[in-house]
Amino acid sequence: MDGSPIAKRIALAQQGVATLLAYLNSAEYLHRSDDPENCDFVFGNPNEMPLAGFVEAMQKWSVPQNKDWFAYKLNEPDSREAVAESLQAWRGVRYDPEDIFLTTGAFGALAVAINALVNPGDEVIFISPPWFFYAPMIIAANGVPVRVLTDMRTLEPSLQAIEEAVSRKTRAIILNTPNNPTGKLYSEGFLKRLGELLVHKSHQIGHSIYLISDESYSKIIFDGRKHLSPTRYYPHSFLVYTYGKTLLTPGQRIGYLALSPEMPEREALREGLLMTQMVTGYAIPNALLQHAIRDLDRLSIDIPHLQTKRDRMVAELRGMGYELHVPEGTFYLLPKSPDPDDVAFSRRLGRQKVFCLPGSVAEMPGYFRISITASDEMIGRSLAGFRAAIERVKA
Ligand SMILES: Cc1ncc(COP(=O)(O)O)c(C=O)c1O
Structure with a gap:
């Protein structure tokens, strides 16, 4: 002490x-x-x-329809289904609703993924310049943050630098595309090669390196460009999303963590993720936001x-x-x-x-x-x- x-x-x-x-x-x-x-x-x-649509949704869904309206909520089946339908329509990928965890924004989703995965001393790679809270969150989960620099000419990190950052203690890597602060959408070539690198390095170190894909801004894209989710190129992936950016309502905390349908460990992860939501302080959005999620999902x-x-x-x-x-x-x-x-x-x-x-x-x-x-x-x-x-x- x-x-x-x-x-x-x-x-x-x-x-x-x-x-x-x-x-x-x-x-x-x-x-x-x-x-x-x-x-x-x-x-x-x-x-x-x-x-205006946000305000209307809050008003509409704040009127209770039954006695349980504001009871304790978990990852409610209806909210999970709403997110699964949204991801299917938006990305053409069918997520299992059981693999969708409703969280208090991307903050909550990142905290749940990091705390569920990291053992004391495990390393988590992140790309710098980063969103401010990656390193503090890793440290608060007893992990060790490992920084890889963005090449400011390409606005992507070099694969060689990522390869060099991997050690036997690497547990996960956090990527953020489109990226805060550079505004860069990571390219298909980079994501494909990164997926291959992670398969190769996981094999070499004898355990899976998990990819935590922070896609908070994935609906805020310009010039008709297409957002490519890193989760498409690597099976051991967690998708992080928040409604706070798309709706510009960061004080109303709702988002989700979704396990890639191809993730081999997804069934083994489910109970542990729910437990992590509990022990990180009920990292589950308020009842009102879960009731409103279908309406919120349509807005931008x-x-x-x-x-x-x-x-x-x-x-x-x-x-x-x-x-x-x-x-x-x-x-x-x-x-x-x-x-x-x-x-x-x-x-x-x-x-x-x-x-x-x-x-x-x-x-x-x-x-x-x-x-x-x-x-x-x-x-x-x-x-x-x-x-x-x-x-x-x-x-
Ligand atoms: C890259 C990134 N990830 C996560 C977050 C956290 O988002 P939220 O406050 O909606 O949970 C932010 C917010 O600025 C962000 O920029």
Whole structure:
């Protein structure tokens, strides 16, 4: 015992995101909405009223139809069937409803998959720059996070780097496509070769390496592109999905974890996954959201409009001299910081009333991230600030 009231693994998880936590506690972040003129591009939060269909579904399904309406809910057969039908229509793959676990968003699905799989000291590979909570979640499950860097020219990790990261202790790899923060849709060539590599390495180390496929943004795709699920190319796969992105309602927690129909271990995993949902704090969505799931599944934010915002911002920022690629999906733009010190540059933007996520706080030094969930009006208002900030750096 070292006298700290916090368990070591949680303290370690905190250390893993110390720079992000410091940023979230900074005056710059905390005061970003003090002035109505401020433009907040930091996170993928809504900046406009929720979808009307979402509000209607909440109202409709909050009226109880029987005494058990708000009783304890598990992975309700009807919700499981709704997800299975959705996946079949969307991806042409028939999932067994018994292999679908309703979760509190992708956070819940990731926590359940990681906690169900990882023994103390097991390694879990993830790709950096990552979504902020992969490493903390692995550490909190007593695992060891192993980082593989994205090649920022191709926006994919190299297969060689993944191969080198595998050890006898590797239990799982987490992939995220389309990717937060790069907006990259992993290509078929990469996914096929990765599937082959994982088969080969699993054989070599004597146990299956599980693939946890975070597909939180798989319905937020631009330019008519097609999302390819990594789960199609490797049988030992868990699919992670959240409705929070497609509906832009991240405060209403619903998503799912689905075991690939080809996964040989799926029957053996079922009871353990339910147990993990329980012991990770009932990682099951509220009754109301489960009742509403069929209606929610039909809804989406306006993706063509999001694409218009992406195009407008990319063109405007490039016109000012920013360097940035065009994301293929997700909510994010990832420009290079004109000042190599991206934290200083984000502060400079803040002085212009524009708030973006400095890359260094989330394993992407030299970049900053913009969330295009901002409204058109906010985007328009922000442009002068983006221009003034880069001009000052150039001067
Ligand atoms: C890649 C990725 N995975 C998981 C999550 C968590 O999603 P949710 O809050 O809907 O559970 C997010 C949220 O930002 C994300 O970007």
